[in-house]
Amino acid sequence: MTGAELEKARAEILALRREIDKYNYQYHVMDQPLIVDQLFDHLMRKLQELEKTYPELQDPDSPTRRVGGEALPTFTTLEHRIPMLGLENAFSETELTDFDARVRKLAGNDAVEYFCELKMDGLAVSLQYEHGLFTRGSTRGDGYRGEDITQNLRTIRQIPLRLTEPLDLEVRGEVYINRKDFDILNRQREDQGLPLFANPRNTAAGSLRQLDPRLAAARPLRIFLYGLGEHNLSLTGQSELLVRLEKLRLPVNPNREICLGIEAVWQYCQKWQGNRPKLPYETDGIVVKMNSLELQKQLGSTARSPRWAIAYKYPPEEKMTKILEIQVNVGSTGAITPVALLEPISLSGTSVQRASLHNEDFIAEKEIMIGDTVVVRKAGEIIPEILRVIREKRTGDEEVYMMPRQCPSCRSETVRLSGEAARRCLNPSCPALLVEKLVHFASRRAMDIEGMGPAMAELVYSHGLVHDVGDLFYLEAIQLAELPRVAAKSAEKLIEAIERSKNNPLRRLLFGLGIRLVGEKAARLLAERFITLERLGQAGTEELTALAEIGPKIAESVVSFLHTAETKPVLDKLREAGVNFTEPAVCTATANLAGKTFVFSGSLEQYSRDEAAARVENKGGKVSSSISRNTNYLVVGDEPGSKLARARELDVEIIKESRFKEMIE
């Protein structure tokens, strides 16, 4: 092969790629096919052949390489350098007006220029481009870290693998599926005898979580981009930003508008609420942002959401159905919760068959009877909720419901402690309660023992292998494999998972023990303060109450748990088995401030400068005494000095003590 030949091939390949990218864009983003499909396929085949002949000319951003690579064994997580926060919700005009009032107060008194766009009912994702090349993409996750779904995102034809400019940029948007495409997909599945999908949103979510990108490629995923993460574009307004994204050939929703003042926003909301069924995709509301990026920055964010934006949510669909029966569940705290079993109805795209009745006061207040016809809706489009009874529909066959006086599991008497809404089973050896405790102990946020879900917990308990969480650590694979429907392989895996869990930090153990009122937050606080379980055990209520955010109730609950007769044997078993009872001083998993430099100005309420500095360094960050371009955050306390102005000059992010506290915790 001569050099000239290679050069010729290179030129041809580049031209082909550019051409295909153009047609792709016209077809998938602009919805205006410029050429017939056969011609497009022909070009693709030609490119594929050329790339096969000249492997040295392969390129990861070639249109032939959208579906590449192997199925992943598992997803890895990616950190969002700038958190992907959710939005606060507004459910009425009043709540929008309240939002407007807050914004005007913070930004000055004029009518605010708002940027309104449709809220897509899909999944938020982040796309990273380096020098204009698509390198990484992830889900929103908890807002701070998401899953790396690069391979799947690459299969979405609307996402350019190369931008029209060589920019470093993180764009954020929503992946969704058109209603029509969803119907076609379901018809295909019907033909293939596969189970049908329930709605576009969950299908999109499931598709992005496919480990094999070829499966994701077969789903009709689409995307609209609407925001930025890290970037260095210079822009002044939200609407300008979207135009800029369009120029980069990123797909952007055209149904957007600038509205001057909140009345105009409300009209926009109503207009699109009316037009909702006409849209080719599903929307669940309107996103309202301040258009000025300058003002956005000025208003900043709270821990969970920006102050300069709100999501107006359309009122949820309501339907009538019948209560067939009322069931009671026993929770891991002994709380007995009634649940209504409903005649199945379809609501917001899913089938609804159950709804929580919370407690007996709820039932009494709504005057709910078995057999009643009730109005149901999905709160936030997710959780089924009973709104009210239609009394006119009563036939006289309805039955009054009484919460059971005896625990459905162990028959011991249920009681309602004064001041509590829940009726509880107080029998510490109630089977339902013990199984729930096992499940909680093994759950992901607690000891994270994979394979010990409700079914397995029930199995090992009912076969007498495990009576409390301490017994878990004495299980043997052989015992498990003898249980019905448990294979040798899964038995071994479970034993391994149990073994691994011995190394968990104390906070997970504390949380897992299921001490009343001690959730993740309190468990962590206690673990970090006392370091070992022994030292926590020596603490009295006064010492605990002295801690911020631990009051008398939590303190009492902790002390009584640790000293009650039932606890000791469990802790002995855990200790004997070699379960870790200490909290590691520096947790590398949370060393999330690596490479970040902090500067303080003004006095902090909760920490001395030294303490604050120690916390930052503990997490891998650095503290400096003067502001420079390299400073990542200025933490301002009471009466900040000249550093504040300097930080504004240099565009250093300014955070309050509360935000700082979150970062170091």
Added chain:
DNA sequence: ATCCCTCGAGGTCA
């Protein structure tokens, strides 16, 4: 009074 945590809830898809 307010903010935020705890706890229990449902449905879908992997």
Added chain:
DNA sequence: CTCGAGGGAT
């Protein structure tokens, strides 16, 4: 994935 009631802390 997400909500809502209850309740603790301040």
